[in-house]
Amino acid sequence: MIRNHYFSPEYLQRSQTALTLALSAAPAYRAWQAHDPGELVSADERYAAMPVLTKKEIRENFPQGLVPGLRSVAEGVQHGEIEYVQTSGTTEEKVTNIWNQAWWNASEIASWKLNAHTAQLDGTQREAQLASARSVGFRSETDLPMPARCLDRFLFLNEKASAREWEERHFQRMARELEDYQPVVLEVNPSLLARLSWWAIDRGVRLYQPRVILFTYEFTSALHVRSIRQVFQSPLVSSYGATEVGYVFMECEHGTLHQNTEFCRVDFQPLKPEHGGPDLGRILVTTFGNPWTSLVRFDVGDLGRLDTRAACPCGRKEGFRLSAIEGRLTNATFTTRGKLVTTTLDDALAPVAGLRDYFLEQNLAGEYALKLVASAPADRVISETRAALVSLYGPDAKVSLEVCGDLEPAASGKYRRTRMNFDYDAKGLLA
Ligand SMILES: [Zn+2]
Known part of the structure; x- marks a missing residue:
């Protein structure tokens, strides 16, 4: 039990259920059964006895090994219930995942409840994305007209793999399309929105103000926030997750990252005191309720810093609170x-x-x-x-x-x- 962090009996029960299901029904965890002290010990003790799941093991057990039960991945893909997606990055970082859109959407909407500015969103509002086309949207070396970058309620402002490909006409187009599309939510790589902001600052251009701006995909630099703040008055909210595990933490209106306890369990492994522990540590994520994938103690590779206060002023009690995500251990x-x-x-x-x-x-x-x-x-x-x-x-x-x-x-x-x-x-x- 970690001081100043509260976990409800329901959450601890979800933790037990997720582990029991993975160990008994997903082939990848067969060898883990030998470590299991069983449901008679607390969820925290039981999880602590388990190994850590790495990207290498996801690759080795793909696709059927992480599925809890007898569902066939081939049939799921055939029926359009799931698809394969590959995460971006270097060869070592890349993982192919089973993508279950319904579970992903539910995880996202649950995370939105953790911030007053996103709590009313229900997944139907207009949303613009400013991200690398390697992460989301449509990728093209030639410019795509706006209709070719729209899908359902989303407008993808960028079709380039790298922001280095942006020229004056792309910046002008982004400014114009924000005005035309009037997104309620603008979800961005903060480094990309910073570049659009530099352009607007340097030319004195005013940009459309969405109801909320969500930072995701990468670490948010304070330098970028400073530039973005010169251009946007919208609430800025950091959301933390990963393709493999969905939405894990969401920043509340007081700047604290709250755990999305309905959809995941987090195990926190402190670093040695000389490296910033015990409040700085590695984050391991276990997914809840995804019928197509059981991830248990997956090492997302990031470090988090625990909020050591007794409570957050927002009043949300459940789960881990972090004062910051401090980036990837491999980027330290x-x-x-x-x-x-x-x-x-x-x-x-x-x-x-x-x-x-x-x-x-x-x-x-x-x-x-x-x-x-x-x-x-x-x-x-x-x-x-x-x-x-x-x-x-x-x-x-x-x-x-x-x-x-x-x-x-x-x-x-x-x-x-x-x-x-x-x-x-x-x-x-x-x-
Ligand atoms: Zn809070």
Whole structure:
């Protein structure tokens, strides 16, 4: 039991049911049965006795191994109940999943209840998406007219894999289409909306204000929020999930991330105190109620920071509360003394006025190369950024800085802020 976090008897029962079902009916978990102390112990103890599910195991057991019961995936696909989707990213990151749209929609709508600005949404409202076409929508190298980018209630503002393909006409088109389509919800990669915002700031263009803007797909940089806030007055809400597990956390109107307890269980594995534990830890997700896939203790690869307060001012009680998602463990960097640095890098750079974006590579222990995008005179931005990096990584950090017009997104079409070019023992960080 984790202090200051409340889990209802119903949630703990859902946890027990999901585990019993997976172990008894999904072939992938047959070998896990030997670890199971059974339903006589608490759900937390029982889950703690289980291994961790990785992307590698999802790949090895695909497609039938993760299905709880006798449903045939081939028949489900034939009847249009499910389809295959592949997550984006590098070969190592890519996973093919069984996609059950009905369960996904229900998970999304449940997560919306966790924020006052989205609680009234029911999945029928007009929604525009500004995301990499590698994540959602229609991908095309040639420009697609608006009707070719509409599907049901969605308008996909972008058909390019990378925002680097955007030219003046694409920015103008996005501004025009937002005005014409008048979406209630604008769901975005924050790094893509930041780029549209830079364009609007630099040209003094006013953009249509949706009722709510949802950040998803990637980590939200404080620098991007600053640019977006200069253009949009709409409520900004972060939603955290993954293709494999649906919607896991949703930011409430007080900035706290609340767990979507109707649709998933979360196990929290703290890091060692010297790396930020026990409040910083790895997030493992178990899905509830998806008839086509049982994921148990799936390692989504991200770190979360527990909200240590007794309660959130919004009054929502159930489940884990996080004060932040601190990015992927594989995107972490280290100080010159070997201490883990998560997205606290972003916090350290946030005060630098005129800094719009950055990408940091740690090449060898003690060497940091940062590319940056600036809106202000580069000399001052460079010196303030350098000071922030040295203060974070250590006085002996060797820092090199390069100003560029824009940054390249990763293979997934999403932006990452850091890369570490040497191996380390990620499991060794866990308490
Ligand atoms: Zn709250």
